[in-house]
Amino acid sequence: MSVQDEAVVPRLAEAAIADDVGLLLAKLHAAGSVLNNKALAEFGLRERSYSVLRLACSGLEPTQRELAEFLSLDPSQIVALVDELEGRGLVYREQGRTDRRQKIVLATPEGERLHAGASAAIAACEHEQLAALTDAEAATLRKLLRKALWA
Amino acid sequence: MSVQDEAVVPRLAEAAIADDVGLLLAKLHAAGSVLNNKALAEFGLRERSYSVLRLACSGLEPTQRELAEFLSLDPSQIVALVDELEGRGLVYREQGRTDRRQKIVLATPEGERLHAGASAAIAACEHEQLAALTDAEAATLRKLLRKALWA
DNA sequence: TATTGTTATACTCTATAACTATA
DNA sequence: TATAGTTATAGAGTATAACAATA
Numbered sequence: 537m538s539v540q541d542e543a544v545v546p547r548l549a550e551a552a553i554a555d556d557v558g559l560l561l562a563k564l565h566a567a568g569s570v571l572n573n574k575a576l577a578e579f580g581l582r583e584r585s586y587s588v589l590r591l592a593c594s595g596l597e598p599t600q601r602e603l604a605e606f607l608s609l610d611p612s613q614i615v616a617l618v619d620e621l622e623g624r625g626l627v628y629r630e631q632g633r634t635d636r637r638q639k640i641v642l643a644t645p646e647g648e649r650l651h652a653g654a655s656a657a658i659a660a661c662e663h664e665q666l667a668a669l670t671d672a673e674a675a676t677l678r679k680l681l682r683k684a685l686w687a
Numbered sequence: 688m689s690v691q692d693e694a695v696v697p698r699l700a701e702a703a704i705a706d707d708v709g710l711l712l713a714k715l716h717a718a719g720s721v722l723n724n725k726a727l728a729e730f731g732l733r734e735r736s737y738s739v740l741r742l743a744c745s746g747l748e749p750t751q752r753e754l755a756e757f758l759s760l761d762p763s764q765i766v767a768l769v770d771e772l773e774g775r776g777l778v779y780r781e782q783g784r785t786d787r788r789q790k791i792v793l794a795t796p797e798g799e800r801l802h803a804g805a806s807a808a809i810a811a812c813e814h815e816q817l818a819a820l821t822d823a824e825a826a827t828l829r830k831l832l833r834k835a836l837w838a
Numbered sequence: 839t840a841t842t843g844t845t846a847t848a849c850t851c852t853a854t855a856a857c858t859a860t861a
Numbered sequence: 862t863a864t865a866g867t868t869a870t871a872g873a874g875t876a877t878a879a880c881a882a883t884a
Contacts, residue, residue: 545837548757551745552806553738557813557825558723559758560832561716562734566759567836568709583713584851587704594702601865606699607710608717610853615867637860637865655703662708668838669831674708677831680824681711685718686696687819735874752842761876766844788842788883841884851874861864 568665575657579650580624584609586654588617592627592643593651599638626650719816726808730801731775735760737805739768743778743794744802750789777801 553559572583581589587607591598600618604611618641621627626647632638643651666674704710723734732740738758742749751769755762769792772778777798783789794802817825 546753546757548742548745548747548749548753549833549837551742551747553741553745554833555829556809557817557829557832558716558719558734558809559738560829560836561712561719563759563836564832565709565712565716568712572709582850583709587710590704590707591699591702594699594704596699596702598699599865602697602699606697608714609851611866612854612868613852632865635861635865639866658707658709666708666835668834673831673834676827677835678706678708678711680820680828680831681708681715682700682705683819683824684817684828685711685714686700733873750842760874762843763845763877764875783842786842786884790843839884842882843880844882845878845880847877847879849874849876851872853872854870855868856870857868858866859864860866861862 564665568661571661571665572658575661576654579654579657581650581654584613585617585621586658588614588641589621589626589643589647589651590655592621592641593648597640597642599632599640601638603641621647715816719812722812722816723809726812727805730805730808732801732805735764736768736772737809739765739792740772740777740794740798740802741806743772743792744799748791748793750783750791752789754792772798 548554569583572586576582576586579586584607588603591603591606598606600614601611603609603618604614607614609617618627618629622629625644627641627643629639630642632640666677669677699705720734723737727733727737730737735758739754742754742757749757751765752762754760754769755765758765760768769778769780773780776795778792778794780790781793783791817828820828
């Protein structure tokens, strides 16, 4: 059973608000979060912690400040997320190379392994969520979202 | 000062996660919510209450159940939102035409007036948020979001 | 028996300010 | 003085279950 099998255009989709980008983003984001969190549950992760783990696995050696900015979260929320992942042995903190105030978040081998499984599950969710779009349309959507965010 | 003046592509945008639709939706949605709620403050509204008011003004005579489904909110949350708007004299409840359990949410003349101003403000926010996109691109984005949601 | 609206409650997420250590 | 991380707390948003009225 995939998503669009249940997708029925509701009566209210005729309303002007159904063209508001804010509402469209909210609805698609909310629907995706439900799928993602459901899929991540078997890995003991949620969207937030998954995002932090994923960036820790990126090879970009993100500082907590960068994680906060990039994930649109408050620095204090990053602390809690990293604490949790660190407590499970999935990531660890390292002192910044040039600034000793900074803490770089890196993945342990176990974190890498968990991420491999989780990212495959998330890719499947994404495919399911965008099942109504062709591959080209999905690529266009990604491109436009990126452009709107980062010009 | 418009949005993309501040938009600098962050270093982490090179990471694989920067192409995850989930993250892109979350970031754009979060940024839009900040703009929208800031703009709605002068009307004493927030995104949620604005959405309910907007649908009450749509002429579609939505029931609370329809509002809940369409806005991806729990029916109990709609109760609180309608209570608040009703208390301010912006909307009122009417018994369902065929089913006396249902309550239709309609706007008062004052609700219509407030909505006229608020919706103009929201349109401006949307324009600002999508400033990096051409009109054609913004239209494509809307179309793809709608298609992903409602096939 | 199922559904609409309602109430209540607990949980997650978000926003804010203050503190420490470094710069 | 400014910034990175941390702690604490309050507010907003979300999820769930139970109930009365109606179907």
